Amino acid sequence: TTKGAEYEVSGRRPPKNVRQVGFFTGDFRIYIEDYVHTFTHWLAEQDYSTRCVAVLVGEFAKSEHSREVYSYGAVVAENAYVDGKVEMASEIWKQVYETIKEYFPDGEIVGWFYGGTSFTDEEREMFRQVHLDYFAGTDRILMLYDFLEREEEFYRYENDELCKQTGYYIYYEKNSEMQS
Numbered sequence: 001t002t003k004g005a006e007y008e009v010s011g012r013r014p015p016k017n018v019r020q021v022g023f024f025t026g027d028f029r030i031y032i033e034d035y036v037h038t039f040t041h042w043l044a045e046q047d048y049s050t051r052c053v054a055v056l057v058g059e060f061a062k063s064e065h066s067r068e069v070y071s072y073g074a075v076v077a078e079n080a081y082v083d084g085k086v087e088m089a090s091e092i093w094k095q096v097y098e099t100i101k102e103y104f105p106d107g108e109i110v111g112w113f114y115g116g117t118s119f120t121d122e123e124r125e126m127f128r129q130v131h132l133d134y135f136a137g138t139d140r141i142l143m144l145y146d147f148l149e150r151e152e153e154f155y156r157y158e159n160d161e162l163c164k165q166t167g168y169y170i171y172y173e174k175n176s177e178m179q180s
Contacts, residue, residue, distance in 0.1 A: 022167030044115025
């Protein structure tokens with residue numbers, strides 16, 4: 001069986017209005033809705049002294065040529081960054097799930113966002129464990145944003161590693177759920 005066998009070719013059509021960032025290798029595509037992109041950047045820029053964590057909501061899809069992840073929602077994980085670590089305690093998950101149910105009832109968790117400045121090597125080591133502990137699953141992504149450097153990176157978990165992705169799409173669609 002192939003790695004992509006867990007979801008079938010879906011009826012989802014790739015958005016018409018997209019902006020490609022970077023380039024793609026392989027058969028995996030990341031689509032981030034523009035408002036999610038803007039919101040996560042805004043979130044990271046609120047407090048220079050700390051880090052912020054959000055849960056990315058959306059859907060997985062499969063076209064004839066690639067496996068795709070769409071993120072059309074981001075839910076802040078309040079107080080998930082404590083003492084230099086990401087801790088997704090049960091109260092945090094409860095709040096995240098309630099928000100998803102209210103605003104994105106058809107969405108599923110497709111990954112997570114981590115924002116801040118000047119990530120250390122120790123932090124980068126931590127990402128894999130956080131991903132395994134809280135966001136395990138094929139094709140789930142990590143969106144990393146360093147707002148001092150204005151640099152964004154995407155990772156996908158494959159072959160027991162978080163692998164940096166070389167490209168993604170920002171797409172533009174009406175997104176009233178995210179705006180509320």
